[in-house]
Amino acid sequence: MSGTRTLLRAAAPLLAWALHFSLVYALISAACAPRALMAPGTLAATVALLTAAGAIGMLALLVLAGRGLRRAEGADRALEQAAWWSALISLLAILANVWPIAILPGCTG
Numbered sequence: 001m002s003g004t005r006t007l008l009r010a011a012a013p014l015l016a017w018a019l020h021f022s023l024v025y026a027l028i029s030a031a032c033a034p035r036a037l038m039a040p041g042t043l044a045a046t047v048a049l050l051t052a053a054g055a056i057g058m059l060a061l062l063v064l065a066g067r068g069l070r071r072a073e074g075a076d077r078a079l080e081q082a083a084w085w086s087a088l089i090s091l092l093a094i095l096a097n098v099w100p101i102a103i104l105p106g107c108t109g
Contacts, residue, residue: 006068006076006080007079009061009065009068009083010065010082012086013058013086013090013091014086014090016058016061016090017054017058017090017093017094017097020094020097021093021097024047024051024098027043027046027047028100028101030043031043032107040107043101047098047101048098048101051095051097051098054094055091058090058091058094059091061090062084062087062091065080065084065086065087068080068083069083069084
């Protein structure tokens with residue numbers, strides 16, 4: 001596989017995590033705004049759905065990166081390893097994004 005394509009596969013999980021992170025904190029901001037654009041129950045359900053979708057997508061990228069790693073030879077092997085680690089770390093980061101919703105009972109501060 002070409003190095004550029006593998007590099008993009010290594011960057012994709014990080015971009016997906018960044019999107020998830022931005023969406024979760026935008027939802028928190030909407031729920032905790034003075035006008036309360038979203039109810040706390042709706043916030044929790046929406047974040048749970050986003051996280052489940054993100055985790056499933058990241059698991060798929062992790063499996064694809066693992067398959068690519070098994071087939072890689074030579075110089076592409078390092079990029080395939082980067083793609084696999086990137087997917088694993090991004091999966092953990094997506095799951096960690098839920099902690100503010102799970103720990104904090106509501107909008108405080």
